[in-house]
Amino acid sequence: MERQRIDKWLWAARFYKTRTLACEEIGKGRIEVNGQAAKPAREVKPGDxxxxxxxxxxxxxxxxxxxxxxxxxxxxxxxxxxxxxxxAARLEAAEQRRLAREPALSIEQGRPTKRSRRELDGVKRDWDDRWSASLDD
Structure with missing residues (x-):
């Protein structure tokens, strides 16, 4: 065997779990062979x-x-x-991911619970009763 389809090689080399996933990535233009965009039937050989x-x-x-x-x-x-x-690029990207905090992690709470929602509604109800934002005595 001196040549093999790129989708089959990516699958055999364990870059993708299935050949279908490999074909989808190739179709999206995320795979290049020797600097040229690949198609699933593109053949690779040792040295490529x-x-x-x-x-x-x-x-x-x-x-x-x-x-x-x-x-x-x-x-x-x-x-x-x-x-x-x-x-080197892969290790640098991993280091950047480690140092940069995920934005979603900064959210301390998700949806309010039933109890906290009722508390929010109570505060809102009090706000609606006032006719202006200034404090009146």
Whole structure:
């Protein structure tokens, strides 16, 4: 075997769980082979460069081998070699995610409970009874 479809190789190398997911990512233009946009039937051979964009990080790997079947992870890792630039970019993105707090985590409370909603309604009812925002004695 000297050539293999890119969707099958991505599946065998365990970048995607199914070939269908690999085809969808290829269709969205997130996969490039040797700097050119790929189609699912595009064939790769050892020595080709495959770039994948996932979560705003571009991961570039060099194809080292082909496999007709999906095997265990240690075998799948022998099918490719990640470039040093890609490893550095991936580690930097992981560090940025670790340092930058997720905006959704800043929300301390979600929806109000039934009790707190009643309290809010009570405060609102009191506000509606007043005719202006100024305090009158």
């Amino acid at each position: 460069t495959v770039s994948m964009r996932r979560e705003s990080v571009i991961r570039t790997v060099l194809v080292r081998g082909l496999s007709p079947t999906r095997g265990p992870a240690p075998v799948a890792q022998q099918l490719y070699e990640e470039t040093p630039e890609s490893v």
